[in-house]
Amino acid sequence: MxxxxxxxxxxxxxxxxxxxxxxxxxxxxxxxxxxxxxxxxxxxxxxxxxxxxxxxxxxxxxxxxxxxxxxxxxxxxxxxxxxxxxxxxxxxxxxxxxxxxxxxxxxxxxxxxxxxxxxxxxxxxxxxxxxxxxxxxxxxxxxxxxxxxxxxxxxxxxxxxxxxxxxxxxxxxxxxxxxxxxxxxxxxxxxxxxxxxxxIKQKFDFTIFTPFVILLIMAYFAEGVGFVVQATFLPDIINNLAGLEGYGSLTWTLVGIAGIPSCIIWMRLAHKYGSVNIIIIALLLQAIGILIPAFTTNIYLNLLSGVLYGGTFIGLVALFMNLGGQLSNGNPVVLMGALTTSYGIGQVIAPLYSIYFIEKYGNYDYALYLTALIVLGGVFLLFIAKKFEKDKI
Incomplete structure (x- = not known):
């Protein structure tokens, strides 16, 4: 051994x-x-x-x-x-x-x-x-x-x-x-x-940017936003809730525990039920997790918000990138680059609007509302994208 x-x-x-x-x-x-x-x-x-x-x-x-x-x-x-x-x-x-x-x-x-x-x-x-x-x-x-x-x-x-x-x-x-x-x-x-x-020299094949792919890239931007707010602030979000001071660290620990098996589980579900359907479900669960601290100070629900975040964000990266690989016609460089850029722009923007709302209102609520709304916008885009898909993907 x-x-x-x-x-x-x-x-x-x-x-x-x-x-x-x-x-x-x-x-x-x-x-x-x-x-x-x-x-x-x-x-x-x-x-x-x-x-x-x-x-x-x-x-x-x-x-x-x-x-x-x-x-x-x-x-x-x-x-x-x-x-x-x-x-x-x-x-x-x-x-x-x-x-x-x-x-x-x-x-x-x-x-x-x-x-x-x-x-x-x-x-x-x-x-x-x-x-x-x-x-x-x-x-x-x-x-x-x-x-x-x-x-x-x-x-x-x-x-x-x-x-x-x-x-x-x-x-x-x-x-x-x-x-x-x-x-x-x-x-x-x-x-x-x-x-x-x-x-191996490969030409950039821009014909892969079908309406479906463009909507997928836009939805991945929404996930970049949904990922980063909790990735940046979650322990402090929980610690600032009345009666939950000190529970931020435990919530973050649960994020890690939930994240360990998530990629394997989501990929298996995507293989069985189709990638787009499973991405939609994961995004909806992530949006619920984002909104929980804005609506309740219940300790168990807020711990659940950590589980929902950890249980979705890793799987969503794998789901989007795997689907992008399937749609790339054997030349993933351009499409992977576009997906990564879209996701990354969401990651860069989200902390900046978050600190604006935090400083203006003195809490995280409005940052969480906007983040959840953007994630749900990603879900909406994927429902539209489903009209363009010809195969079960």
């Missing part, structure tokens, strides 16, 4: 290394920030600055995601993947050892770019290295790493804080955690020798 774990060509080792990569680039360099927002606001940050940092982070991720789509050579992908791992760790050190606003802003942009290298490029390497008949199912296991990334980084940060240490100490421990995982991840997700790869 131990030999398998250190075999670069073993499927189990590859999947573990892929999950470790996601934990470093998405967990430590991105989602840990959300869990640590409450103590950072008490000591250093303002909610306005939190929104700006979140927007910058997603702008960096958007740039990295688009850039990664055009890296064709697998050997070059390995170099950028390793660069992303190192960059994720370095930018996290900034949060632990500096309180310079400019450095934080630069760090969050670069941390977002690093996250794209770890997730998007890392996933491409995992896909290339896997020697398994059903890569789709295996990649479902790989993307469960997003849930693990939220859960493990949150538990580590909470444990450090529970011992009486500061949020800076929590960042330091998370850096050490990322460094330990990075050695294994970078060792496994590489090749024993340079991979010879034929250069």
């Amino acid at each position: 131990l030999r398998r774990l250190f075999d670069r060509n073993d499927n189990l080792a590859i999947l573990i290394a892929g999950i470790f990569s996601i934990i470093i680039g998405i967990g430590v360099a991105r989602f840990a920030f959300t869990g640590l927002i409450p103590p950072m606001i008490d000591d250093y940050l303002t909610i306005k600055f939190v929104g700006i940092l979140a927007s910058l982070n997603f702008a960096g991720y958007l740039a990295g995601s688009i850039f990664s789509v055009f890296i064709k050579n697998i050997n070059i992908k390995v170099y950028f993947y390793r660069f992303g791992i190192v960059l994720a760790i370095v930018t996290t050190f900034i949060l632990a050892y500096s309180k310079d606003d400019t450095l934080w802003m630069i760090g969050r942009v670069l941390g977002g770019f690093a996250g794209a290298m770890c997730l998007v490029v890392g996933s491409a390497i995992v896909m290339q290295k896997l020697k398994i008949e059903s890569k789709t199912k295996a990649m479902g296991i790989h993307f469960s790493g997003i849930g693990f990334s939220i859960l493990t980084t949150d538990l580590i940060a909470r444990y450090v804080l529970s011992l009486g240490y500061t949020w800076e100490d929590a960042w330091s421990v998370l850096c050490i955690y990322a460094i330990v995982l990075s050695f294994y991840a970078m060792y496994i997700l590489s090749f024993d020798k340079e991979v010879k790869q034929a250069q």
